[in-house]
Amino acid sequence: MSEHKDSGHDNRSEYVADTVMEHEYDGIQEFDNKLPNWWLWLMWGSMVFALFYWLVFHTLEIRDLPKGDFETEMRLADEAMMERMKNNPVTNESLMAIVEMPAQVAEGRDMFVKFCVACHLDKGEGLVGPNLTDGVWVHGCEPMDLHKIVSDGVAAKGMPAWMNQLGPGGVQTVVAYVMTLRNTEVAGKAPEGEPCKF
16 A cells, blocks of 8 residues: 655645556556546546447437438439439430439439339339340440330330320439449340341
8 A cells, every 4th residue: 555645735644645556467556546537527427428329319219310300301303413414304314314323323223113014024024015124225334225115115016105204303213213223233134136236
């Protein structure tokens, strides 16, 4: 046990004795010193914050997690871009820009499942319609070729025109989704048409 004199006083009778823990390891003893108040406040504050964070973000879901906030911001940015694109002509570049918007591609996927799976199946592997997952396409290789097919249809092949039902935005999101299927090579209907390199 060691003793330390309180240097702030001249009275030699005032000493502070360190408390030694009862356990001992390899001849080493441990002092039971009081932790600093700032350290204790930091520890208890961290525990309270962790409980608050867990309740708000995970248990009660009052607020979105940072990832959810980011996804919301990206979705709003995509929607703003789509709104600006409405007044501009559709191009290969604008359609490929939509391919980079997850929310719009997901919307295109929903429409594809609702309207297109009867002929192209769920993964685009083709049934009555051609396989959309290979690199061989029937009516042109560029996004605008696909846009024209979805918009106007191909009567000779039994492909209906979808512009009136889907609207301009719907057609664009479906095209964007179908572009994500290209070269995924899902086993299905045999290739038809010409190889594409777009």
